[in-house]
Amino acid sequence: MAIAARRIGAETSATRAQILTATEELIREEGYAAVSSRRVATRAGLKPSLVHYYFPTTDDLLIAVSLKGAEESDVQLEEALLSSDPVRGLWQFFKDSSRTAMALEFLALANHRPAVRESMASHSYEMRRRQVAVIDRLIGERLAGEDGCTSAGLTVVLAGIGRAIVLEGGLGVTEGHQDAMDFVDHWLERLLPKE
Amino acid sequence: MAIAARRIGAETSATRAQILTATEELIREEGYAAVSSRRVATRAGLKPSLVHYYFPTTDDLLIAVSLKGAEESDVQLEEALLSSDPVRGLWQFFKDSSRTAMALEFLALANHRPAVRESMASHSYEMRRRQVAVIDRLIGERLAGEDGCTSAGLTVVLAGIGRAIVLEGGLGVTEGHQDAMDFVDHWLERLLPKE
Amino acid sequence: MAIAARRIGAETSATRAQILTATEELIREEGYAAVSSRRVATRAGLKPSLVHYYFPTTDDLLIAVSLKGAEESDVQLEEALLSSDPVRGLWQFFKDSSRTAMALEFLALANHRPAVRESMASHSYEMRRRQVAVIDRLIGERLAGEDGCTSAGLTVVLAGIGRAIVLEGGLGVTEGHQDAMDFVDHWLERLLPKE
Amino acid sequence: MAIAARRIGAETSATRAQILTATEELIREEGYAAVSSRRVATRAGLKPSLVHYYFPTTDDLLIAVSLKGAEESDVQLEEALLSSDPVRGLWQFFKDSSRTAMALEFLALANHRPAVRESMASHSYEMRRRQVAVIDRLIGERLAGEDGCTSAGLTVVLAGIGRAIVLEGGLGVTEGHQDAMDFVDHWLERLLPKE
DNA sequence: GATGAATGAGAATTCATTCAT
DNA sequence: AATGAATGAATTCTCATTCAT
Numbered sequence: 106m107a108i109a110a111r112r113i114g115a116e117t118s119a120t121r122a123q124i125l126t127a128t129e130e131l132i133r134e135e136g137y138a139a140v141s142s143r144r145v146a147t148r149a150g151l152k153p154s155l156v157h158y159y160f161p162t163t164d165d166l167l168i169a170v171s172l173k174g175a176e177e178s179d180v181q182l183e184e185a186l187l188s189s190d191p192v193r194g195l196w197q198f199f200k201d202s203s204r205t206a207m208a209l210e211f212l213a214l215a216n217h218r219p220a221v222r223e224s225m226a227s228h229s230y231e232m233r234r235r236q237v238a239v240i241d242r243l244i245g246e247r248l249a250g251e252d253g254c255t256s257a258g259l260t261v262v263l264a265g266i267g268r269a270i271v272l273e274g275g276l277g278v279t280e281g282h283q284d285a286m287d288f289v290d291h292w293l294e295r296l297l298p299k300e
Numbered sequence: 301m302a303i304a305a306r307r308i309g310a311e312t313s314a315t316r317a318q319i320l321t322a323t324e325e326l327i328r329e330e331g332y333a334a335v336s337s338r339r340v341a342t343r344a345g346l347k348p349s350l351v352h353y354y355f356p357t358t359d360d361l362l363i364a365v366s367l368k369g370a371e372e373s374d375v376q377l378e379e380a381l382l383s384s385d386p387v388r389g390l391w392q393f394f395k396d397s398s399r400t401a402m403a404l405e406f407l408a409l410a411n412h413r414p415a416v417r418e419s420m421a422s423h424s425y426e427m428r429r430r431q432v433a434v435i436d437r438l439i440g441e442r443l444a445g446e447d448g449c450t451s452a453g454l455t456v457v458l459a460g461i462g463r464a465i466v467l468e469g470g471l472g473v474t475e476g477h478q479d480a481m482d483f484v485d486h487w488l489e490r491l492l493p494k495e
Numbered sequence: 496m497a498i499a500a501r502r503i504g505a506e507t508s509a510t511r512a513q514i515l516t517a518t519e520e521l522i523r524e525e526g527y528a529a530v531s532s533r534r535v536a537t538r539a540g541l542k543p544s545l546v547h548y549y550f551p552t553t554d555d556l557l558i559a560v561s562l563k564g565a566e567e568s569d570v571q572l573e574e575a576l577l578s579s580d581p582v583r584g585l586w587q588f589f590k591d592s593s594r595t596a597m598a599l600e601f602l603a604l605a606n607h608r609p610a611v612r613e614s615m616a617s618h619s620y621e622m623r624r625r626q627v628a629v630i631d632r633l634i635g636e637r638l639a640g641e642d643g644c645t646s647a648g649l650t651v652v653l654a655g656i657g658r659a660i661v662l663e664g665g666l667g668v669t670e671g672h673q674d675a676m677d678f679v680d681h682w683l684e685r686l687l688p689k690e
Numbered sequence: 691m692a693i694a695a696r697r698i699g700a701e702t703s704a705t706r707a708q709i710l711t712a713t714e715e716l717i718r719e720e721g722y723a724a725v726s727s728r729r730v731a732t733r734a735g736l737k738p739s740l741v742h743y744y745f746p747t748t749d750d751l752l753i754a755v756s757l758k759g760a761e762e763s764d765v766q767l768e769e770a771l772l773s774s775d776p777v778r779g780l781w782q783f784f785k786d787s788s789r790t791a792m793a794l795e796f797l798a799l800a801n802h803r804p805a806v807r808e809s810m811a812s813h814s815y816e817m818r819r820r821q822v823a824v825i826d827r828l829i830g831e832r833l834a835g836e837d838g839c840t841s842a843g844l845t846v847v848l849a850g851i852g853r854a855i856v857l858e859g860g861l862g863v864t865e866g867h868q869d870a871m872d873f874v875d876h877w878l879e880r881l882l883p884k885e
Numbered sequence: 886g887a888t889g890a891a892t893g894a895g896a897a898t899t900c901a902t903t904c905a906t
Numbered sequence: 907a908a909t910g911a912a913t914g915a916a917t918t919c920t921c922a923t924t925c926a927t
Contacts (some may be wrong), residue, residue, distance in 0.1 A: 120890085136412040138333035141917055154892055157919065206411065213408040215471060216401060217331040226471045233475050253486060258479025261468075262461055265480070269460030276410060276421045280428050284453025285460070291448055315907090336900060349909050352902070510911085526802040528723035531896060544913055547898070596801065603798040605861060606791060607721040616861045623865050643876060648869025651858075652851055655870070659850030666800060666811045670818050671842025678839040678847065705886090726921055739888050742923070 121159050123149045128170050129207070137210045140167065164220045171211050171221055175228045178204055182232060186239045192297055195236060195260065196289060199267025202274065209272065236260045244297065263289070316354050318344045323365050324402065332405045335362065363415055366406050370423045373399055377427060381434045387492055390431060390455065391484060394462025397469065404467065431455045439492065458484070511549050513539045518560050519597070527600045530557065554610045561601050561611055565618045568594055572622060576629045582687055585626060585650070586679060589657025592664065599662065626650045634687065653679070706744050708734045713755050714792070722795045725752065753805055756796050760813045763789055767817060771824045777882055780821060780845065781874060784852025787859065794857065821845045829882065848874070 127149035131139050140163065146153040160166035181201070185194030215222035240248075241256040248254050254262075266289060270282045322344035326334050335358060337351040344351075355361035376396070380389030410417035435443075436451040443449050449457075461484060465477050517539035521529050530553065536543040550556035571591070575584030605612035630638075631646040638644050644652075656679060660672045712734035716724050725748060727741040734741075745751035766786070770779030800807035825833075826841040833839050839847075851874060855867045 118890095136408060138331075139412070142919085143917070152892060153917095154894090154920095155890085158889095158891070161919080163918070209404075209408055209411070212467060212471075213331060213404050216404070217334070222471065226473060229468065229471055229473045230475070233473060237476065254483040255476065255479040257476025258483045259476075261464055261476040261480035262483065265460035265462070265464030266457055267460070268464060269456055272407060273424065273456075276407075276417065276424055278421060278424045278428060280425070281432065281450065281452030281454075281456040284448075284450040285456035288449040288453045288457065313907095337902090338900065347909055348901090349911095350907090353908065356902090358901075508911095526798060528721075529802070532898085533895070542913060543897095544899095544915095545911085548910095548912070551898085553897070599794075599798055599801070602857060602861075603721060603794050606794070607724070612861065616863060619858065619861055619863045620865070623863060627866065644873040645866065645869040647866030648873045649866075651854055651866040651870035652873065655850035655852070655854030656847055657850070659846055659853060662797060663814065663846075666797075666807065666814055668811060668814045668818060670815070671822065671840065671844075671846040674838075674840040674843025675846035675850070678843045681838055703886095727923090728921065737888055738922090739890095740886090743887065746923090748922075 118159070120151065120155065123151065124156055124159055124166070125170055125173055128166055129173070132170065132210050133206050137167070137214045164218060167214065167218065167221055168224050171224055171228075174204070174207050174211070175224075179232070182235065186236065190297070190299075191239050191243055192259075193293060195240070196263050196267065196293065199264050200270060200286070201267075202271040205268065205271040206275065209275075233257070233260060247296065313354070315346065315350065318346065319351055319354055319361070320365055320368055323361055324369070327365065327405050328401050332362065332409045337361075359413060359415055362409065362413065363419055366409075366416055366419055369399065369402050369406070370419075373403075374427070377430065381431065385492070385494075386434050386438055387454075388488060390435070391458050391462065391488065394459050395465060395481070396462075397466040400463065400466040401470065428452070428455060442491065508549070510541065510545065513541065514546055514549055514556070515560055515563055518556055519563070522560065522600050523596050527557070527604045554608060557604065557608065557611055558614050561614055561618075564594070564597050564601070565614075569622070572625065576626065580687070580689075581629050581633055582649075583683060585630070586653050586657065586683065589654050590660060590676070591657075592661040595658065595661040596665065599665075623647070623650060637686065703744070705736065705740065708736065709741055709744055709751070710755055710758055713751055714759070717755065717795050718791050722752065722799045727751075749803060749805055752799065752803065753809055756799075756806055756809055759789070759792050759796070760809075764817070767820065771821065775882070775884075776824050776828055777844075778878060780825070781848050781852065781878065784849050785855060785871070786852075787856040790853065790856040791860065818842070818845060832881065 124145060128140055128145050131144055131148055142153040142156040142163070145166070146156045149156075156166070160169060181204075182195075182198055185191065185198040188194040211221065211225055215225045237256045237260055240259060245256055248256060248259060266285055270285065273279065274282065319340060323335055323340050326339055326343055337348045337355075337358070340361070341348040341351045351361070355364060376399075377390075377393055380386065380393040383389040406416060406420055410420045432451045432455060435454060440451055443451060443454060461480055465480065468474065469477065514535060518530055518535050521534055521538055532543040532546040532553070535556070536546045539546075546556070550559060571594075572585075572588055575581065575588040578584040601611065601615055605615050627646045627650055630649060635646055638646060638649060656675055660675065663669065664672065709730060713725055713730050716729055716733055727738045727745075727748070730751070731738040731741045741751070745754060766789070767780075767783055770776065770783040773779040796806060796810055800810045822841045822845060825844060830841055833841060833844060851870055855870065858864065859867065
């Protein structure tokens, strides 16, 4: 297709992109266990063999999808961290449910596919480091006075609460969510008063 | 779920229990997608047909395991809430990783199996109510002064942070965990000073 | 089927026998590489799944066929060894081409399927021991005078020459075969004169 | 096979040689059934399409490898026959295991691929004729007295015993091998005393 | 001379499920 | 209460081969 580079796995291949998108949709709608070359191919309007041509093993495919998700997530994270209010941006980022269904699937998947696990672990680690670096630069000293909380601790707290709200929301359980969000907002207000 | 429901394979059967245990192990080790009558039977040392005899469909089996897990979780929760220090007990409960791998699998599963989803949703709801009731009775008024946090909000916060620590720990990411735990501990200390 | 025992793999199952026979034919006609559940099933007039039901893996199937061949071979060998002229019987046994095509396939197969290799190795060892025992009892002392040949050495010699004749014959090469057979016959005549 | 045949991929091509070598290794290690353009290409560090470019069909490739093996075998044979002691050289040649794994594969293959079979049959015939010619010139008359053995018969005998030793050795069965070799050595000594 | 893309076929398994006993 | 037999559908993966460039 086209003039561009066309090695297998070339990131420019349209077919490859189609396959990745179809797989993402499939995971989102039916879970990681629904990923099979057949299902993916059907959804992408391609032949199953072609899926194997681009992604010889299912692991390869899943890792590629996880990397794609990681990249998209990175973009959102950077946007949040580079905004005028990085801490609240991060909090919004964690409360954003759009990535969560996928993240949950991949978390579960990581328990069983070592390759996926490694890829996720290293990405999580990098994200955490990036978050901590930005927050530290911004409010490192001020946090120290706050019950001894650190930037690293803060990201864990915000990530945890945000994710809990999204996950439970997915199940239809919402009790206490608004209260928890209000609480975090108040707390951030004390920490970082909006003038 | 009434105890007396007259389904094949009385709930008291030892064989039934064997099957459930084998399934639990399987999910814990290889994920929900690994559950099949064959695999379960092999692990339990039974014939595949027998698994079908007790649990006609895989959904039946998965729901039974999820209910069993829910019951066990309830026991642990009650223990925590009836202890001398219910709030810290709850915090321990949330940080306990023993249920999390399973919970994660079922959370993912819930996205795709409506029956599992309903069962989990109603259980989560009941658990949350129970937690809130106890905490409310204990420190309801004191919480009000705390940035407007409520009992419901508190459970969400503790649940979220605890779960984040467990999930990330499963991936091998631990940065900020100790800090976050220290922070929560300090905060609980201010809220509920141990004499 | 029938009243007899019917565990999977029960040697009495007619279906199992059908599968083994079909596999044997397939190997004989098209080589070990032609063995697949599909091909076997088609030839046996069964469904591929049924082949897997009886022989979960292809190794299982191949080993079963090799054991069956070994048993049949054992019967022929015993017949030869228990005849009035065991040494010449053995020589006939080795020249008999009926087992050779299969034996060749399994020999080649043994290089690549460890399970088959082990099964064949232990059978070959037992056959050799049996041959040596009989010959030793019969003409052990007499052989000693014969250039120092032993019973074990004799079986190797007869087996080798017999097999060479059969293998080359299969290729259509026959030069020197009659000479070699005459030579062995003369030699056996000197060793064991027919009165 | 003329040297100048104008097939795709001149016989002098280094790439062609790489492919043949990779195929040989593959057959030796995993058997003829493991030969596929993919596997060969991977092992040779080439693209599958390139293998097809040189050898349009798998048969073409297998025949080429068999011819190459035949040529190498011819070289060894000539060396043995042109040495100062051609008969013992031939005996060494037959006991040499390095060619046997391949020979066995091709023998099995010959049963199913007519093209391979023809190529092997004519080569075997030529080799036998060459061996007989040399031995005949050397000890033809002397053999006549030896139980009526002929040069042709002798080659069959030596080939058979040598091959038996190598084949059984490959299986791990070695009983009687030393005895058989001693026996042949004694016999050759009587026939062709080393002064 | 070489190669990337694509495809249809088929391999080895695994599975859920049904049925008769 | 339990189980052996059977089956059709899927799943993962490998292959030979073709074609356009």
